[in-house]
Amino acid sequence: MVQNAWEKVQALTAQLNRYRDEYYNGNAPSVSDAVYDRMYDELALLEKETGICMSDSPTRTVGYQAVSELEKTKHPIPQLSLEKTKSVEELVSFVGEHQILLMLKLDGLTVKLTYEEGKLVQAATRGDGDTGEVVTHNVCGISGIPQHIPYLGRLVVSGEAFIRPGDFKRLQETLTDSNGERYKNGRNLAAGSVRLLDGAVCRERKVMYMPFSVVEGFPELGLKSQKLRKLPELGFQVCKFVISRRSLTCQEMEDGIRKLEQFASDNDIPIDGIVASYNDIAFSQSCGRTGHHYKDGLAFKFEDELHETKLLSIEWNPSRSGEISPVAVFRPVEIDGCQVSRASLHNLSFIEGMELVPGCRILVSKRNMIIPHVEENLDRGRFVMEQAVPETCPCCGEPARIHESRSTENGKEKVTRTLFCDNQRCETRRLRQFVHFAGQKAMNIEGLSEATLEKFIGRGWIHTYMDLYRLDDHKEEIVKMEGFGEKSWQRLWDAIQGSRNTTFERYLIAMDIPMVGNTASRTLAAQFHGDLEEFEDAVHHQYDFTQLPDFGDTLHNNIHEWFYDEENLYVWEVLQQMLHIEKRTTEENTGMVQENPFVGKTVVVTGKVEPYTRSGINEKIESLGAHAAGSVSKKTDYLVCGENAGSKLEKARALGITVLTPAQFFSMAGE
Numbered sequence: 151m152v153q154n155a156w157e158k159v160q161a162l163t164a165q166l167n168r169y170r171d172e173y174y175n176g177n178a179p180s181v182s183d184a185v186y187d188r189m190y191d192e193l194a195l196l197e198k199e200t201g202i203c204m205s206d207s208p209t210r211t212v213g214y215q216a217v218s219e220l221e222k223t224k225h226p227i228p229q230l231s232l233e234k235t236k237s238v239e240e241l242v243s244f245v246g247e248h249q250i251l252l253m254l255k256l257d258g259l260t261v262k263l264t265y266e267e268g269k270l271v272q273a274a275t276r277g278d279g280d281t282g283e284v285v286t287h288n289v290c291g292i293s294g295i296p297q298h299i300p301y302l303g304r305l306v307v308s309g310e311a312f313i314r315p316g317d318f319k320r321l322q323e324t325l326t327d328s329n330g331e332r333y334k335n336g337r338n339l340a341a342g343s344v345r346l347l348d349g350a351v352c353r354e355r356k357v358m359y360m361p362f363s364v365v366e367g368f369p370e371l372g373l374k375s376q377k378l379r380k381l382p383e384l385g386f387q388v389c390k391f392v393i394s395r396r397s398l399t400c401q402e403m404e405d406g407i408r409k410l411e412q413f414a415s416d417n418d419i420p421i422d423g424i425v426a427s428y429n430d431i432a433f434s435q436s437c438g439r440t441g442h443h444y445k446d447g448l449a450f451k452f453e454d455e456l457h458e459t460k461l462l463s464i465e466w467n468p469s470r471s472g473e474i475s476p477v478a479v480f481r482p483v484e485i486d487g488c489q490v491s492r493a494s495l496h497n498l499s500f501i502e503g504m505e506l507v508p509g510c511r512i513l514v515s516k517r518n519m520i521i522p523h524v525e526e527n528l529d530r531g532r533f534v535m536e537q538a539v540p541e542t543c544p545c546c547g548e549p550a551r552i553h554e555s556r557s558t559e560n561g562k563e564k565v566t567r568t569l570f571c572d573n574q575r576c577e578t579r580r581l582r583q584f585v586h587f588a589g590q591k592a593m594n595i596e597g598l599s600e601a602t603l604e605k606f607i608g609r610g611w612i613h614t615y616m617d618l619y620r621l622d623d624h625k626e627e628i629v630k631m632e633g634f635g636e637k638s639w640q641r642l643w644d645a646i647q648g649s650r651n652t653t654f655e656r657y658l659i660a661m662d663i664p665m666v667g668n669t670a671s672r673t674l675a676a677q678f679h680g681d682l683e684e685f686e687d688a689v690h691h692q693y694d695f696t697q698l699p700d701f702g703d704t705l706h707n708n709i710h711e712w713f714y715d716e717e718n719l720y721v722w723e724v725l726q727q728m729l730h731i732e733k734r735t736t737e738e739n740t741g742m743v744q745e746n747p748f749v750g751k752t753v754v755v756t757g758k759v760e761p762y763t764r765s766g767i768n769e770k771i772e773s774l775g776a777h778a779a780g781s782v783s784k785k786t787d788y789l790v791c792g793e794n795a796g797s798k799l800e801k802a803r804a805l806g807i808t809v810l811t812p813a814q815f816f817s818m819a820g821e
Contacts, residue, residue, distance in 0.1 A: 155196055155199060155200050156200050156202050156382070156383060156384075156385055157382075158196055159193065159196050159197060159200055159202050159203075159204065159385060160204065160385060160387065162189060162192060162193040162196065163193065163204045163206065163207050163208070163293075164293065165189065166186070166189055166190060166193060166208045167206060167208060167293070169181055169186055169189075170208060190208065190209065193207070193208070193209060194209045197209060197298075200300060200385075201268065201298060201299065201300030202296055202298065202299060202300060202384065202385035203296065203297045203298040203385075204293070204294075204295065204296050204297060204385060205270065205289040205290050205292065205295040205296065205297040206289075206290055206291065206292065206293050206295070206353070207297065219347070220283040220284060220285065220345060220347070221283070221284040222277075222281055222282070222283060222284070223272070223274045223281065223282055223283070223284050224280065224281055225262065225274070225276075225277075225279070225280055225281065225282060227306075227365055227366070228279045228280055228439075229260065229262060229276040229277070229279050229280075229282065229308060230279045230439060230443050230444050231279070231443050231449075232425060232427075232443050232444060232447045232448060232449045233443045233445075233447075233448055233449070233793050233794075234423075234448070234449045234450075234451050234794065235448055235449070235450060235451070235793065235794065235795065236450070236451050236452075236453075236795070237791065237795050237799055238400050238403050238404055238407075238450070239400060239791065239799075239809060240448070240791060240793075240795060240811070241403055241426055241448055241450050242398055242399070242400050242403050243811040243813070243814075244426065244448045245394065245397065245398060245403075245426060246397065247397050248428050248429075248430070248433065249393060249394055249395070249428070249429045249430065250393070250394050250426045250427060250428055250429055251374055251375060251378075251391045251392075251393060251425075251426070251427050251428075251429050252391060252392050252393075252394065252406050252407070252410065252424060252425075252426055253362060253389055253390065253391035253392075253410075253424065253425045253426075253427070254362075254389050254390050254391070254410055254413070254414055254419065254421045254424065254425075255421055255422055255423035255424055255425045255449055255450075255451075256309075256310035256312050256360060256362065256389060256419070256420065256421055257310075257312060257336070257337050257420040257421055257422040258310040258311050258312030258313070258336070258337055258340040258341070258420065259275060259276075259310065259311045259312075259337070259340055259341040259344050259345075260275065260276035260308060260309070260310055260311075261273055261274065261275055261276070261285065261308075261309060261310070261311045261344060261359065262274050262275075262276065262282065262306060262307070262308050262309075262365065263289075263295065263306070263307050263308075263309070263361075264304075264305075264306050265299055265301065265304070265305040265306070266304055267302050268298055268299050268300065268301060268302050269297070269298055270286070270289065270295070270296070270297050270298070270299075271286075272284060272286050273285050273286045273288070273289050273295070274286075275344065275345065276308075283345060285344050285345060287347075287349050288343075288344055288346060288349045288352040289349075290349055290353070291343075291349045291350070291351075291352035291353030291354075291355070291357065292311055292344070292352065292357045292358065292359050293357070293358050293359065294358050294359035294360060294386065294387055295359045296384060296385035296386065299384040299385060300383075300384065301367070301384055303367060303368075304366055304367060305364070305366065305367035305368075305384075306364070306365040306366035306367060307361040307363065307364055307365060307367075307381065307386070308361065308362060308363040308365055309359055309360050309361035309362050309363070309386075309389065310359070310360055310362060310389070311340055311341075311343075311344045311357050311358070311359050312336065312337070312340050312357070312358055312359075312360075312419075312420050313336040313339055313340045313343070313355065313356055313357055313358070313420070314336075314356065314358065314418045314419065314420065315336060315418055315420050316418050317336075317356040318333075318335075318336035318339060318356075318420075321333075321339065321355065321356065322339075325339065325355075327342070334457060334458045335457070336420050337420070337422075338484070339355065340355070340357055343355035343357050344357060360386075360387055360388065360389045361378075361381055361386050361388055361389065362378075362388075362389040362391075362425075363378075364377035364378060364380075364381070368380055372430065372431055372432065373429050373430060373431065374427065374429050374430075374431060374434070375391070375393055375429055378391065390410060390413055390414070390417075390419075392406060392409075392410065393429060394406075406424075407424050407450065410424055411424070411452075422451065422452065422455060423449050423450050423451040423452055424449075424450045425447055425448070425449050425450070426447060426448050426449075426450065427446055427447030427448075428446045428447070433446075434446035434447075454515040454516060454517055454523075454525075455485065455515060455516075456513040456514070456515050456525055456526075457483040457484075457485060457513065457514050457515070458483075458511060458512070458513055458514075458528070459480045459481045459482075459483045459511070459512060459514055460480060460481045460509070460510075460511055460512070461478055461479075461480050461506060461507070461508055461509065461510050461511075461512050461524075461527075462479050462480055462481060462508060463479045463508050464476050464477070464478060464479070464495065464501070464506065464508065464538075465477045465479055465544075466540055466544050466569065467544070467578070468543055468544070468545050468546075468571050468576055468578040468579050468582070469579070469582055470579055470582035470583040470585075470586055470662060471579075471662075471664060472570050472571050472572060472573075472576075472579055473568050473569070473570055474540075474543060474544070474550060474568075474569040474570060474571055475494065475495075475496075475497075476494075476495040476496070476497070476498070476500075476501055476569075477492055477493070477494055477495060478492065478493045478494075478495050478506070478512070478524050479491065479492055480492070480493070480512060480514065480524075483514055485514070485515070485516045485522070490514065490516065490522045492522065493514060493522035493523055493524050494522075494523075495524065497566055497567060497568045497569075498538075498539060498552065498567040498568055498569055499565070499566045499567045499568075501538055502533070502535065502538070502567070504524065504526070504527045504530075505527055505530040505531065505532070505533035506524070506527055506533070506538070507532050507533055507534075507537070507538065509529075510527050510528065510529035510530075510532070511527075511528040511529050512524050512525075512526065512527055512528065513525045513526040513528065520794060539552070539569060540569070543571035543573065543576060545571070545576050545577055545578035545579070546571065546573050546575070546576040546577060546578070548571060548572070548573040548576065550569050550570065550571055551569070551570045551571075551572060552567055552568070552569060552570075553567070553568050553569075553570050554566070554567050555568070577607070580607065581600065581603060581604055581607060583662060584603045584607070584612065584615075584618075585600050585603060586660070586662055587615055587618075587660045587662070588603070588618070591656070591659050591667075591668060591765065592656055592659045592660035593649040593652060593656060593657075593660050594649060594652075594656065595618070595645050595646055595649045596645045597641055597642045597645050598618075598642060598645065598646070602642075605631065606621070609624075609627075611623075611624050614721065615660075615721060615725055616721070616724060616725055616728060618646060619646060619650070619728050621642075621643070621646065622643060625639060625643075649729075650728065650729050650730055651729075651730050651732065652729055652730070652731060652732070653675075653680070653731065653732050654671070654674075654675045654678075654680040654681070654682060654685075654731060654732075655668070655671040655672055655675050656671075657682065657726075657729070657731060658671040658674060658675075658682075658685075659671050661712075661718070661721070661722065663708055663709055663712045664708040664712070665704065665705045665708050666705070666708070666709070667780075668764075668765050668768060668780075669700065669768065669778060669779060669780040670700075670701070670705065670780075672768065672769075672772055672778065673698050673699060673700070673701070673777070674698075676772070677698060680731075680732070680733060681733070682726065682731055686713070686722070689709060689710060689713045690713070692710075694706065695709055699752060699777045699779060699785065700777075700779045700780060700781065700783070700785075746774050746775070746818065746819055746820055747818050748771065748774040748775065748776035748787075748788070748818070748819065749774065749775035749776065750775060750776070751776045751777070751787040751788060752776065752777045752779050752785050752786050752787050752788075753771045753776045753777065753778055753779065753786075753787065753788045753789075753790060754778075754779045754780070754781065754782050754786050754788070754789050754790070754798060754802075755767050755768065755771070755778070755789075755790045755792065756789060756790070756791055756792065756795045756798035756799055757791055757792030757793050757794045757795040757799075758792045758793040758794055759790060759792035759793075759812045759815075760792075760793075760812070767790070770819075774819055781798070782798045782801045782802050782805065782807065783805075784805060786802065786805070786807050787807070787808065788807070788808050788809075788810055788815075789802040789807050789808070789809045789810065790810050790811075790812060790815045791809050791810065791811060791812075792812050
């Protein structure tokens with residue numbers, strides 16, 4: 151009987167609000183005043199009996215409140231997001247043997263509600279997780295939020311404010327954003343509506359609310375599901391979820407995801423994924439958190455979301471190799487909580503294939519939830535090659551050259567066109583080369599920023615890498631520069647001096663041989679015992695580098711061509727005299743490792759493997775006697791799949807390569 155009563159409160163509230171809308175806004179009432187009054191009286195009586203009164207109840211909403219600005223509020227318990235994945239395997243690995251809640255990931259704006267002694271005292275947005283905005287004045291315009299509840303303790307719930315796809319389609323025909331354009335998706339409209347200053351306007355936007363978590367309240371209950379099941383008794387319509395009864399297979403996980411997705415579609419609920427979280431609250435709290443997300447849950451994303459925006463311009467930036475790279479500059483869009491306004495356009499062929507010109511409407515995504523990418527041009531047909539390509543380098547003004555490279559893809563020849571600046575003295579090229587040389591993976595000269603290098607180069611103090619180690623000749627002038635002083639100079643000089651002690655790998659990366667990065671330099675260090683002379687001797691004797699793991703013809707040619715250049719050879723030899731290259735120990739050279747399953751195997755890593763950086767986990771793999779490769783191929787034995795796994799996972803599946811979670815990898819490694 152109690153359950154029927156609070157369900158009746160929700161139903162009558164929604165029905166009466168529809169009748170009110172028909173009467174006041176549509177001028178087409180579907181029921182008589184007598185019928186409306188009888189239902190109104192029934193609702194008022196039920197509200198008194200149950201203690202539940204919805205925020206948009208016609209018995210209470212005489213007027214709507216407006217504010218002059220949104221007040222900020224601190225969240226005592228941070229409202230953090232969850233880490234995301236597109237891999238079902240990673241989801242199953244995360245779950246393990248624990249019971250989980252599998253829940254709809256609603257596509258809207260997260261809002262936290264706080265109740266004291268049965269009354270709603272605050273509604274606030276998630277904001278940055280630590281600080282949100284107070285939107286209590288708008289709750290009367292959002293359906294699904296009780297104003298009064300029959301629970302006298304402190305209750306804090308988190309949920310999502312959203313607009314049903316059907317309602318958004320109708321609203322899209324009449325509403326425009328601040329730029330005078332139609333809203334691109336319901337999420338942006340819902341978020342903007344909740345943050346409106348006028349509650350009456352919010353009411354017109356058809357915003358709904360569903361809770362997905364009890365942050366505080368019902369302390370006697372130890373499972374998230376138990377707390378969520380208490381909320382309907384208080385007038386809430388809880389976000390749809392299911393509970394696992396045992397560990398799940400990938401197929402069972404996929405089936406559960408499909409069923410929830412179908413439920414959302416059938417009920418006109420906007421979602422962009424599914425959330426898996428541990429049901430046991432004590433265990434969840436023991437999982438801890440990072441500065442960005444809690445570790446007790448994982449969000450499964452269906453696909454990279456597409457956002458429509460306008461291409462404002464295309465920037466062309468010379469790289470240290472001479473290639474002039476195009477970058478799209480577009481009207482900012484919010485993706486996964488971040489403002490995005492730029493994305494690489496890769497090369498001239500990409501621009502030509504997309505027919506991109508400033509002013510066109512484009513679709514933008516964050517691939518694998520990390521890298522901004524232009525996915526489509528909605529206004530094709532205006533592309534003219536001569537207008538798209540600059541004739542000169544935007545930095546030095548020298549003529550630009552179109553370079554064509556050919557490769558084979560799926561049995562067909564592929565031609566890629568790129569724009570090049572051949573001027574070796576191009577200031578931007580030179581600056582980028584010095585930035586790379588001083589970078590963390592190369593000589594690691596801490597404090598030698600791009601801005602500082604630009605000033606030193608501009609004053610004529612740096613022409614070659616060797617000049618960095620002679621900067622003390624200009625000490626008196628440097629300490630007088632703006633932003634410098636004796637202490638700043640000393641810190642910089644100490645960092646430069648410290649970089650004199652380096653390794654084979656760092657030195658090789660610093661030389662900037664095309665395609666020789668962390669992985670290739672480690673392979674070469676192992677092959678030539680960390681000895682630069684032995685490596686150089688092999689080059690001069692026409693060593694075949696294709697015999698090394700992951701070394702193809704292009705990398706082989708890059709190494710030999712680099713050493714054919716006399717200027718490169720001069721720097722290679724002279725700079726070594728100013729440095730001390732650490733020699734590998736006998737134990738390192740003989741490759742003594744403890745017996746483990748990875749000895750002699752090729753291992754690739756995709757995604758983030760805590761607590762390691764990418765170079766750190768690759769060093770770990772090498773220490774096990776394995777080869778840390780950078781890409782998946784038929785030669786790959788294992789793929790270690792961390793958080794935010796990329797396209798390597800799909801390729802590994804297609805090739806039937808064994809995929810390991812970080813926990814499985816460390817276990818097999820004996821940790």
